[in-house]
């Protein structure tokens with residue numbers, strides 16, 4: 001019998017804490033040893049991977065992914081289900097997904113939404129997975145279920161400050177944050193001011209401006225900036241951690257950075273679309289620009305991208321997630337083209353299903369940009385998400401005896417260059433917003449709990465549907481309230 005199940009040798013191992021020439025031994029799905037190169041010579045294993053000087057990192061953790069969601073508003077319906085979305089994830093080096101379990105406004109219970117989403121994911125996943133509950137009906141029943149969610153392994157919720165079908169009033173947001181504080185739940189907030197957006201849409205409609213590019217105009221930075229500041233204010237009143245999702249505007253990031261300097265437990269996320277896309281990507285002939293319609297929208301250009309990169313480098317952003325939100329482009333019933341009609345031959349920007357695919361391209365795009373220090377890259381694409389959402393050190397690290405053997409093995413630098421095309425990808429979407437871009441890296445192997453699930457040159461997708469497990473999550477190891485005292489209204 002062999003001593004180990006798997007050895008990964010000769011790689012440059014990069015974790016959030018260190019970089020070095022280490023060899024890795026895996027047993028029973030866990031990292032058993034992380035030792036200087038050469039220390040495992042002569043040791044027997046069932047399988048050995050020669051990483052040949054390529055980087056070896058903890059598998060990616062993508063904590064913002066929409067799969068198999070019904071049409072919550074408008075006509076758009078997720079193009080990816082748990083099978084196609086999670087297979088796309090592992091092909092792109094991501095071994096853990098946290099997706100959403102959406103509660104509808106007409107549904108009083110969060111636990112019902114959780115049960116329904118478990119059904120959609122069960123036996124379907126190539127990657128490991130968990131869910132954030134989307135709370136769009138913050139009535140007494142939903143609030144009373146937070147404790148039960150924690151027992152079910154769910155330690156995060158998402159709420160919206162915009163979209164009629166999902167939006168909570170400020171008083172409802174306070175109800176959510178108040179109970180989240182008691183139950184040690186991290187609340188993710190989509191921070192855009194819905195009233196500013198609706199008002200701007202009306203102004204554009206009065207001028208008969210309907211092309212996809214007006215989606216950007218209709219979501220002005222001020223809508224994001226105001227809502228971000230309000231979210232920070234509400235959370236600091238309750239003294240509870242929040243994460244502002246998909247921040248696109250450097251001015252919104254400035255509010256976040258200022259709050260962090262005051263010691264507030266405010267966390268933030270950004271996404272590749274705010275590093276690589278601009279308003280110009282929505283300003284294409286005909287309806288083409290609809291492919292890049294997402295909210296908040298890509299901003300003006302270089303300067304915005306620069307501000308967002310800076311926020312990643314200096315820690316304002318805790319995580320770089322994909323916000324994979326897949327819609328077919330050509331589909332005229334539930335895809336982007338569902339909004340084309342005789343009245344609106346180029347569609348109407350207001351009704352275009354909002355979202356872009358990106359779960360598979362997130363890590364390669366960000367690594368190819370060669371902008372972040374390697375340890376920072378690991379931190380924002382894997383480790384921090386695991387810490388923030390209660391999965392560390394099982395996920396997001398390479399801690400012997402504790403971490404699952406989830407690894408992304410890259411090619412040696414300079415060995416590969418690709419022109420990204422949609423046909424390379426494993427999602428169920430008919431386009432990628434990054435078509436034609438040059439990328440310098442792609443995962444050579446993805447390993448999940450010791451099993452090779454992606455081997456680019458040796459069969460590609462070799463994982464099994466259903467191998468992915470649901471992950472029970474604990475409270476955040478990153479975020480807590482500032483005060484240990486109970487919240488008391490008399491303090492104000």
Ligand SMILES: *[C@@H]1O[C@H](CO)[C@@H](O)[C@H](O)[C@H]1NC(C)=O
Pocket residue numbers: 001002003004005027046
């Ligand atoms: C190696 O493979 C054999 C046969 O499949 C299996 O029984 C064993 O548990 C594996 N692992 C080790 C460490 O031997």
Ligand SMILES: *[C@@H]1O[C@H](CO)[C@@H](O)[C@H](O)[C@H]1NC(C)=O
Pocket residue numbers: 250253254255257307308310311312314316
């Ligand atoms: C960090 O980045 C944010 C977001 O771009 C910016 O507002 C802030 O000023 C930066 N902080 C430092 C210390 O550079």
